[in-house]
Amino acid sequence: MIRIDCISLPDQPERRDYMRRQFEHYQLPYRFFDAIRIAPGSDWPALYDRKQRLAHSGIDLRPGEMGCYLSHRAVWAEFLAGSDTLCLVLEDDVGLSPDFAGVVEALCAAPADWDVVRLFAMFRRPAFPVRALTGSYVLVDYLVQPNGTQGYLINRDAAERLLCHTARMSMAIDTALDRDWEHGVPIRGIEPYVLTHDDTFGTTLGTAQKTSLSPLRKLVREVNRIGTGLRKQVWLFRKKKRLQARPRD
Template sequence: MSVLSTVVISLEPQSPTVISLVNALSALGFKAEVFSAIDGRSAMPDLRDAESVDQKMSVLRRRSELTTSEVGCFLSHARVIQQAFDNGVDKLLILEDDVEILAGFAEVVDAIVTLPSEVEMVRLMGLKRRRRKTIATLAGSWQLVRPLRGWCGAQAYVMNRPAMAKFLRQYQTISMPVDGFYDCFWETDIRAYGVEPHVAAERKHVSSIAKPWGTMAPSRMTEIRWHMFKLYRGVLMRYYRLANYSDFYPNVLPDPSIKFPRSNPD
């Protein structure tokens, strides 16, 4: 059984950017496989027998349908996770090709591999500032934290077999982007953590994943249903946090010196 498998997801596996990332990982001791991403840029990707896309639920969740590129991105992560699980991988490091490796990457990932099994997923970067509880020191000044809400982003993370199993049991009906799936920990029960300061960052680039916001004008009924469903999900999230109180409390916002690509603490 492999302890740690490293995979870079890319729509352009032979691009200079991907080669540079793979070489940077190799220099740190990580042998990375490049996975050709599922291309949803121009049409809905092919789905396997058990898979489906629930656009009605997507509209209920966020007042917009999933784009084909968002579905392709979700399926790319799902295929990598399925492959790793089938191959008996114990810990899986997934990187998207728009990632830049930062100081401390190797030390932090090495420390994550040794964490107990209840730490199921660790994001190496996040896109939003959230209140969080500091759990432990990983290496040097890097801390393992448990965010009160989702960090947003699936560009770089490590997950273990229990997290892979939970993902594979629940992902088949796709109604949100893959990072949203990870953010809904109270629905998936994937125990998601993060690293501060981050050891990966998103490079400035033009994303290949089309965003639906602003392209659809929700009806009044859609708005009402969205608000009701948001309230319902909020109740579930708060119940989950209270049921797992010691995992999330006490918590504070990150120190201002810890940089996030987005700074909205909502």
């Protein structure tokens, strides 16, 4: 069984109406998952690793980024507490293409081919075909992850592993998912996308507040970035060899 969760703040009726109309138009079962809001100026969430955040970024996460991070984790946790085998997670500012339901159905018909599948991404990345889905749609692998948590399918194993990986919060949730060299969860995508991102709603992430760093903190930040970059490049080298060697349908 599959569940469809749309993450949405309860006090955003325009966004909810926008998504509700689409779900009802395509006759899709759904539920709104109340997003977690972190009020500006409130205490840091217990999961927030501020020391690590400043070490690799030098700037605190925005309140909305923290809420988004915690909301996706809460969806995964609730999914794992139930009996559904797959979960479709959507944010509340996406447009569904007419082919959306058919592509999701094709993915669910062969779940052994994936752990997480992005249905939209913020950036275009070189894609390696895995197999045909339906019509012109193709399941793909990415060498470099294309960012974005606007919409994705996830299975129970991936949800459990990502929940563990994100137990400390020091980056935005889409960045945490992109770091496959750390969590090891295969994240695939589809080409072309079956979602669009509606920018007319604006952002609920808030404004970033730059933190003044001492020379020592700046040095630590740069050392962290170098170490992360080296680990990433080793991972990408090995992953590229695997992708290029794999037979294609």
